[in-house]
Amino acid sequence: MLYHLYELNQAALHPARAAAEAYRMMWRNPLNPASHTVVGRGAAAALELFERSTRRYRKPEWDIDTVTAHGMTAAVKPVTVLAKPFCNLVHFQRELPNAVQKKDPKVLLVAPMAGHFATLLRGTVRDLLPDHDVYVTEWIDARFVPRSAGPFDLDTYIDYIIEFLQGFGGNVHVMAVCQPTVPVFAAVSLMEARRDPNVPRSMVLMAGPIDARKSPTAVNKYATGKPLSWFRQNVITQVPWPYPGHMRLVYPGFLQLSGFMGMNLERHVTAHRDLFHNLIQGDGDSAAKHREFYDEFLAVMDLSAEYYLQTIETVFMEHKLPKGEMHHHGELVDPSKIKRVPLMTVEGYKDDITGIGQTEAALELCTGLPDSMKAHHLQEGVGHYGVFNGSRFRNEILPKVRKFMRAHQGQGSLLKRVLQRVA
Template sequence: MLYHLYELNQAALTPARAAADVYRLLFRNPLNPASHTPLGKSAAAALELFERTTRRYHKPIWGIDEVEIGGRKVAVHERPIIEKPFCKLIRFERDVSRWRRLTDSKILIVAPLAGHYPTLLRGTVRDLLPDHDVYVTEWQDARFVPRAEGPFDLDDYIDYVMEFIRYFHGDVHVMGVCQPTVPVLAAVSLMEADGDPAVPRSMILMAGPIDARQNPTAVNCFAESKELDWFRHNVITQVPWPYPGMMRLVYPGFLQLSGFMGMNLDRHMKAHRDLFHNLVKGDGDSADKHREFYDEFLAVMDLTAEYYLQTIETVFLEHKLPRGKMKHRGTPVQPAAVNRVGLMTVEGEKDDISGLGQTYAAQILCKSLPPLLRQHHIQEGVGHYGVFNGSRFRAEIMPKIREFIATHQRRRGLLARALRLSA
C-alpha cells in the first residue's frame, strides 16, 4: 500500500504543479510589469520552489558529448556493449586514433546500486576519459523491469560483475565506488580462487563498506539497530500499476531519498531557502548550480527486495565478508586468494557514510598480496562524494589513480612478455 499511496499523492499534486509552472512563467515574463517588482519575483521564486520540491525526478542523462584530449575537443558517444535485464554495460567511445584506442588502458567503473542513478558518477567518468577507455555499469530501475525477468539479488550482482570483467579477457582495471566495493572484491576473489585468466589488472575500491564495523557512521548504526525482519516488513513494498515491474517487491527509491535527506535535513533546507533568495535577486549562476545538483540528487531508483535485503544482511548486519562467512551460491568468498590483482583503496577523511577504515579493510583481507601490489590513500578534507567527484578528486586523487593504473598496466604487460619468453 505504501507505494500506491505515494503514487496517489504524486497524481493528486500534478494539477497543482502544472498550475504553479504556468504562473511561474507568467511572473517571469518580461512583458508582465509585475515580473519587475519584488512581489512578482518572490511569487515566481516561490512557485518554482513548490514545483521542484513536489516533482518526481526522472533518470538524468549522462550528457558527456565531448572531452578535451591533448588540447583539443574530442567527441564522445555512449554505446551499450552488454545488455542484461537489470544492467547495461556502457562504453564511452571517444573519437580518437586507432593506436590510442588500442593502447589506452581500459577501466570498468562498477557504479553503485544504492538508490541513485549511475549518472551520479558523471564527473568521475569525465575526469577519466582523457586518459582511459571508460566502461560503466548502468543499473536499471527495478520498477521498469518486468517480473517475468525473474529476481535479482546480491549473488546475481556478483555474477554480472564477473561477466563484465571477463568481457575484457584480463585487459581491464575495475573500479568499485561505494556500495560495489563488496561485490567487486567478492567477484575478483572468486575469479582468483578459480585461477581465472581473465582477472583484471587491478581493482580500485573507493569509499565502500568492506567492513562496516570500523568507525561506524550513522548509516551503519541505524542498520545495526534493526533486525532483518524490520526492513522486510517496513521498507519493502510492491511496484504499482502501470509500471512494467508491477507487483515486483522493491525497496522504493523515495524511501531511500527520505533517508538521504534526513541525514542532513538542515543543510538541504538551507539550500532550498538560498535558492529562493537567489531567484528573487536574480543570481542565475547560483540557481543553476542548485538545479544541477538537485536534479541529480533527487532522482532515485527502486532496488529489488531480494538484493536490498541480502545486502543489508551480508554487509551491515552480519559483516560476512570481513568475518570470512560470505558465500556466493554456496562457494566461500576468500579475499586471501587474491594474489595477482593490484589493489588500491581510497577513503575520505570526513566520510559520513563509509567511515575511515571500512575500505582499508580490503587491504587486510587480501593478505596474500605482496606490498608491491598494494596502495592506500586517505584524502584529507573530503566527505563521501568528494572521494570520487569534485576539485579535490581531480587535483589530488585522480593523479594517484592514474599512476596506479599505469603501473599495473605495465606490470601485467611485462609479466606476459616474460611468460612468452620462458615458453
C-alpha cells in the first residue's frame, strides 16, 4: 500500500511539475524583459526548485565518451557483455590498438547495490580507464525485474560474482566499493575453498562493512536498533502495476533516499538554498555542479526484499562473516582459505558510513594469506565517497591501488599453472 500511495502522489504532482517547468521556461526566456530582473530570476529559481524537489530521478547515463590513455585520445563505449535478470556486466571498450590494451590489467569494478545506480562510480571508472581495462556490474532496479525471474538474495549475489570472475578465467583484478565488499570477499573465499583456478589476480576492498562491529556508525546503529521483523513489516512493500516487477517484494528506493537525506538533512537544505541564490545571481557554474551531483544522488533504485533483509541480518545484526558463521547455500564461507589472492583494503579517515577498521578486518580474517600479499591504506581527509571518487582518490588512493594491482599482475597466471601441474 505504501508504494501505491507514493505512485499516487507522483501522479497527482505531475500536472504541477509540468506547469512549473513551462512557467520556468517563460521566466528564463531572454525575449521576456522580466527574465533580466531579480523578480524574474527569482521566479524561475523557485519554479526549478519545486520541479527538482518533486521529480522522480531516472537512472543517469555514464557520459564517458573519451579517455586519454598511453598518449592517445580514444573513444569509449559501454557495452553489455553479459546480461542477467538482476545485473548487466558492462565493459567500457576503449578504441585503442590491441597491443596497447593487452598491457593494461583487467579490472572488475563491483558497484554497490545499496540504493544508488552503478553510475555513482562514474568518477571511479573515468579515473581507472587510462591505465585499466574496466568492467562494471550494473545492477538493475528490482521494480523492472519480472517475478518470473525468481528471487534475488545475498546468496544469489555471491553466485553472480563467482560467475563473473570465472568468466575472466583468472585474468582480472576485482575491486569492490562499499556494500559489495562482503559478497566479493565471500565469493573469493568460496572459490579458494573449492580450489577454483579462476580466482582473481588480486582483490581490493574499499570502505565496506566486513566487520560492522568496529567503529559503528549511525548506519550500523540504525540497522541494529530494531528487530528484523520491524524491517520486514515497515519498509518492505510490493511493486505496483504497471511496472514489470509488479507484486515483487522490495525495499523501495524512495525510502532509501529518505534515509540518505535524513542523515545529513541540514547539509542538503543548505545546498538547495545555495542553488536558489546561485540561480538568482546567475552563477551558472555553481548551479550546474549542484544539478550534476543531485541528479546522481537523488536517482535511486528498488532492492529485492530477500537481498535487503538477508544483508541486514547477516552483515549488520549477526556479523556472521567475521564470526565465522556465514554460509552460502549451506557451505561455510571461510576467509582463511584465501591463499592465492593478494588483498588490499582502503578506508577513509572521515567515513561516517563505514567506520575505521570495518574493511581492514578482512586482512585479519585472511589468516592463510602471507603478509607480503596484504596491504592497507587509510586515507586522511576523506569521507565515504572520497574513498572512491574525487581528487584524493585520483591523486593519492588510486596510485597505490594501481601499484598493488601491477605488482600482482602475474600472480593469477602463475598460480593457475601451479594448480594445473598439481592436478
